[in-house]
Amino acid sequence: MPILQDLKTRPMEILKAATEWAKAEVFSTRFFILFAILFLIASIGFWQLGKTEIAKAYIIPMLVAGSLLLTIGLGLFFTNKSRITQFETAYNSDASAFVASEIARAERTLNEYKTIVFKAIPIIIIVAALLIVFIKTPTWRAISITTIAMMIVILLVDGTAHARIEAYHKQLVSVEKQEGN
Numbered sequence: 001m002p003i004l005q006d007l008k009t010r011p012m013e014i015l016k017a018a019t020e021w022a023k024a025e026v027f028s029t030r031f032f033i034l035f036a037i038l039f040l041i042a043s044i045g046f047w048q049l050g051k052t053e054i055a056k057a058y059i060i061p062m063l064v065a066g067s068l069l070l071t072i073g074l075g076l077f078f079t080n081k082s083r084i085t086q087f088e089t090a091y092n093s094d095a096s097a098f099v100a101s102e103i104a105r106a107e108r109t110l111n112e113y114k115t116i117v118f119k120a121i122p123i124i125i126i127v128a129a130l131l132i133v134f135i136k137t138p139t140w141r142a143i144s145i146t147t148i149a150m151m152i153v154i155l156l157v158d159g160t161a162h163a164r165i166e167a168y169h170k171q172l173v174s175v176e177k178q179e180g181n
Helices: 004-008 011-049 051-058 058-092 096-135 138-180
Strands: none
Touching: 004 058, 011 058, 011 096, 011 138, 051 058, 051 138, 058 096, 058 138, 096 138
């Protein structure tokens, strides 16, 4: 029981860390939405103003990339926005379980970043770059260049998100270690 009492005396520290992380994620996902809008505007621009074959080839890839980034951004925005209110409820119902579940979720997310963001995305960029070199058709070049641009956006946004969740995970682990003492 002293562990739980110790956690109850520090609710603001734990809730503040969780809430700050979620708010930072909500802010960060707005960049996905911003870049999505830019890709969609570029698609419309190529559609309306594109005179060359390569310019016309960008219409669909930019539209697809913008749609994907918009879907990612909105999905993450609403997921993390709802977490802000869920954190307090979950913490107040069982502080130890909240910390343990957040540690597990953060560890899963960190592993996903290692696999997807820092391995798969660079491989996709390399493949797309090779396609630019070896395939000379405008459509494939537009697809490859758009893919590289979209992957760079994901790396930029998720690179900072990785740093935030890593710091958040360290805070949670330190709380769990203090519980064990």
